[in-house]
Every structure is written in structure tokens, then in C-alpha cells.
Amino acid sequence: MALLGHRDTGEILVKVEASALNPVDWKVQDYGLFIPDESYPAILGLDVAGEVEDVGEGVSGFKKGDRVFYNGAFKNEYAGHQQYSRAPAEIVAKIPGNITYSQASTIPAGFLAAAYGLYAKAPLGLGLNPTVTDVKEKFKGKAAIVIGGSTSVGQYAVQLLRYLGFSTIIVYASAHHLSYLKTLGATDLIDRKAVPFSDFDAAVKKITSTPIEVVYDAVSLADSQPAGYKALANGGKMVITLPDEIKDKVDGKELVTVFGSVHPETHREFGVTVFSKLTKWLEDEVIVPNKVEDLRGGLDGIVEGLRRLKNNEVSGIKLVSHPNETA
Numbered sequence: 001m002a003l004l005g006h007r008d009t010g011e012i013l014v015k016v017e018a019s020a021l022n023p024v025d026w027k028v029q030d031y032g033l034f035i036p037d038e039s040y041p042a043i044l045g046l047d048v049a050g051e052v053e054d055v056g057e058g059v060s061g062f063k064k065g066d067r068v069f070y071n072g073a074f075k076n077e078y079a080g081h082q083q084y085s086r087a088p089a090e091i092v093a094k095i096p097g098n099i100t101y102s103q104a105s106t107i108p109a110g111f112l113a114a115a116y117g118l119y120a121k122a123p124l125g126l127g128l129n130p131t132v133t134d135v136k137e138k139f140k141g142k143a144a145i146v147i148g149g150s151t152s153v154g155q156y157a158v159q160l161l162r163y164l165g166f167s168t169i170i171v172y173a174s175a176h177h178l179s180y181l182k183t184l185g186a187t188d189l190i191d192r193k194a195v196p197f198s199d200f201d202a203a204v205k206k207i208t209s210t211p212i213e214v215v216y217d218a219v220s221l222a223d224s225q226p227a228g229y230k231a232l233a234n235g236g237k238m239v240i241t242l243p244d245e246i247k248d249k250v251d252g253k254e255l256v257t258v259f260g261s262v263h264p265e266t267h268r269e270f271g272v273t274v275f276s277k278l279t280k281w282l283e284d285e286v287i288v289p290n291k292v293e294d295l296r297g298g299l300d301g302i303v304e305g306l307r308r309l310k311n312n313e314v315s316g317i318k319l320v321s322h323p324n325e326t327a
């Protein structure tokens with residue numbers, strides 16, 4: 001647990017009310033990713049929402065009692081699965097009145113993976129909207145695909161493509177998500193239970209003859225990546241969220257592997273820009289959070305939650321832990 005009362009200059013100390021789970025939480029444990037051996041025991045949690053407990057010197061715009069959310073880091077004091085955590089104020093946003101702590105906690109990791117991948121300048125992303133401004137007409141008439149449209153990341157990618165004004169947004173997801181994904185901006189769905197990746201390109205061509213200018217692959221496995229790459233038009237751009245599995249590349253197609261985090265120095269400027277927009281975007285429902293399942297048992301509930309994530313038992317929702325309910 002972060003020491004109560006401790007925060008550095010420019011930082012905010014937060015009592016964590018909600019901390020969402022991510023697939024990376026179990027991958028860190030299974031594959032030894034991101035956290036060096038000497039840093040164990042490690043606290044995880046990239047999606048934090050809570051109440052400001054204290055503000056450090058140099059912080060303006062926040063005070064004790066404010067409701068806030070931010071992107072946790074792979075570093076104990078800055079992680080979310082604990083009762084108190086801290087963050088640099090420049091990458092913290094206030095939670096508007098229409099959003100709960102649980103909902104706010106679904107945003108950081110998933111939203112940032114989508115936002116960096118689609119909007120940030122190369123080499124971080126495709127550079128479709130690096131200043132995060134309203135460019136609505138620019139992509140009118142154009143088509144994009146989100147593979148894994150119902151994933152947390154995919155839902156945010158759909159909404160960010162809608163914000164850009166794409167006329168066709170095809171999602172690859174289970175069919176029962178169609179009506180919900182349409183409310184986020186999807187125009188068409190390819191049923192992942194009925195159409196294997198080997199038939200993906202043909203299924204896309206049945207929906208539209210418009211060249212696919214953008215593919216966001218939120219699944220990014222060995223079968224989804226080549227399928228998305230094949231469907232991408234020459235001159236198109238594609239984001240993947242896991243390591244590159246595409247063997248036969250062509251010159252005319254751009255590929256970016258995204259790292260959706262505000263914490264690396266290279267990522268900070270874009271992160272600050274995005275966090276400065278989020279409160280208003282949520283208030284105006286430009287972006288809506290993922291659906292939530294609140295886990296019971298405080299921090300103890302995380303173990304079972306991660307088991308379900310790992311076994312693909314979570315569909316279209318974000319699991320959220322409440323560290324202060326720990327017995």
C-alpha cells in the first residue's frame with residue numbers, strides 16, 4: 001500500500017475507490033512482463049479511480065475530495081490494486097457527475113491503447129488526430145475495421161473512429177453485441193462465432209467495396225493480425241496491440257504496435273493532451289465508459305477476476321475491484 005500522506009511535488013495522492021482489471025495483470029504474472037525481478041513483490045493495476053486525499057506542491061486545479069481517474073503504472077506506488085495510490089497531476093482527470101468511480105476506472109488502459117494507436121503521431125500511433133481536436137468531416141465516406149469490437153480497447157477504438165467521422169466502422173465480435181456496439185458508432189458486424197479469420201476478407205468485401213483505410217486489431221493474435229492486414233487497402237494503416245505476427249508485409253501498408261500508457265517520457269505529451277479532454281468528453285458522452293461488473297471482496301476478488309479474464313470468460317464488460325472493501 002502506498003504510504004498514506006506521501007506524494008511528491010506535482011503529484012496527487014488518491015484513496016482508490018475503483019481499480020479495473022486488465023489482461024496484462026495476468027500476463028505480467030504468467031510471462032514475467034514489464035516488472036524486473038528485483039521489483040517484486042509487485043503491485044499491479046493500470047486503471048485507477050478515487051478521491052483526492054492530498055495534493056503535492058505545485059499542483060493546481062485539484063483539491064482534497066475531488067473525484068479523479070488516471071492511468072496506473074508498473075510501479076508499486078502508482079498502481080491501482082491497493083487502497084492508496086498516487087499520480088502526476090498532469091495526467092489525472094476529474095470524473096464528471098454523470099460517471100461513477102467504477103465506470104471511470106474502465107477508461108485509462110483501454111482508452112489509451114485506442115487513442116495512442118489511432119490518434120498519436122508516429123512512431124506511437126497512426127497520427128489520425130495528434131492534437132485530439134474535432135476533425136469530423138475529414139474521414140467522411142471512409143471505412144475502418146475494429147477486430148475485437150467488444151473488447152474494452154475495441155469499444156474505445158470504435159468511439160474514436162466515430163469521432164473522426166468514419167462513415168463505415170465494421171466490428172468483428174460476437175453477434176449479440178451488435179445493438180450495443182451500434183450505439184458506440186459501429187455500422188456493421190462480422191460475427192466472430194460464424195466467420196473464421198480465413199473468411200474475414202471475403203466477409204468485409206460483402207459489406208463494403210470502399211477501401212479499408214484503417215484496421216484496429218484489439219485481438220492481435222497470430223490469426224487475427226494477418227486477416228486484418230489482408231483486409232487493409234494499399235495505402236492503409238493498421239494498429240496492433242500485441243507483438244507483430246504478420247509475416248508477409250507489403251510496402252504500401254503501415255503497421256504500428258501500440259503501447260497505450262502515459263508513463264514513458266516519449267508518451268507523456270500526448271497523454272497530457274488526452275487527459276485534458278477526457279472530463280468534457282465523458283460529460284458530453286463523446287466517449288462512454290465500458291459496461292462494468294463490480295467484483296466483491298475488495299482486493300481478494302481480483303484473483304478470481306483474473307482467472308476469468310485469462311480463460312476468456314469475460315465478454316463485453318470490464319471487471320472492477322474496490323480495494324477499500326477488502327476485509
Ligand SMILES: NC(=O)c1ccc[n+]([C@@H]2O[C@H](COP(=O)([O-])OP(=O)(O)OC[C@H]3O[C@@H](n4cnc5c(N)ncnc54)[C@H](OP(=O)(O)O)[C@@H]3O)[C@@H](O)[C@H]2O)c1
Nearest residue numbers: 023113148150151152153173174192241258259260315316
Ligand atoms: N498494447 C497495449 O497498450 C494494450 C493495452 C490494453 C490492452 N492490450 C491488449 O489488447 C487485448 C485486448 O484487451 P482488452 O482489455 O480490451 O480485452 P477484453 O475486453 O478483456 O477482451 C474480452 C473480449 O475479447 C473478445 N474476443 C476474444 N477473442 C476474440 C476474437 N478471436 N475475435 C474477436 N473478439 C474476441 C471477446 O469478444 P466477444 O464477447 O465479442 O466474443 C470479449 O468481449 C489484450 O490482449 C490486451 O493484453 C494492449
